């Protein structure tokens with residue numbers, strides 16, 4: 285048989301397995317934080333505190349009915365102020381966001397709760413120091429803007445490719461009886477990254493694609509998880525079946 289073998293983990297020196305394990309552990313931690321970040325930045329936009337498909341659709345394509353200010357107040361900014369003040373702002377927006385009522389009632393809330401971060405000195409966040417600034421967030425919510433999508437796209441495409449190249453490069457040393465399965469696990473995240481990024485743009489114009497965002501993200505997570513756990517397990521707790529061990533030595537001798 286002329287099939288070529290990658291070395292199995294059990295043939296690698298201890299120091300290499302330690303390096304692989306350390307790398308995997310830190311990447312796994314990074315993955316966990318990425319999941320927490322996704323939850324924190326998207327959940328609750330639709331009013332339901334869990335992360336839903338609707339939340340993803342709103343994040344990319346906007347609420348259509350509500351404003352950016354409302355979706356932020358229901359979602360990521362909801363922890364910045366007590367519920368009664370939150371409701372007061374939302375009622376004010378829905379009643380037409382008049383300037384008089386702003387001066388009388390709600391400016392105080394923005395001043396107390398928001399402008400430590402949302403002020404004129406911070407160019408990255410909309411300023412909520414004036415009625416004009418607040419009104420810019422109280423316009424119709426069209427979701428994340430094109431420029432941010434392009435920025436996040438290139439970060440994801442570069443960043444995730446590195447991560448999966450490293451993880452797959454380690455997983456290569458695992459033994460999976462069906463080679464096609466191993467190949468499938470390795471290429472899935474690369475295909476998913478492309479589908480994922482493309483589906484952000486499509487979700488902007490066609491909301492049901494939020495399902496594809498979630499599906500491709502889950503596939504990526506699934507293959508990361510498989511490569512992670514199979515690698516760690518086979519590195520430290522697994523003994524190659526005898527027939528495979530045998531084939532491996534025969535192949536080495538053949539060369």
Ligand code: HEC
Nearest residue numbers: 325352353356360361364365397398400401402409410421
């Ligand atoms: C501790 C700092 C901080 C405070 C206080 C804060 N925010 Fe934010 N806010 C942020 C950050 C950071 C973001 C961007 C995060 C993101 O996009 O997920 C943000 C995003 C927003 C956005 C969305 C902006 C956009 O362009 O999509 C709105 C609207 C908003 N905040 C409103 C508020 C309101 C109203 C308050 C007060 C009740 C408030 N924020 C208090 C830090 C803060």
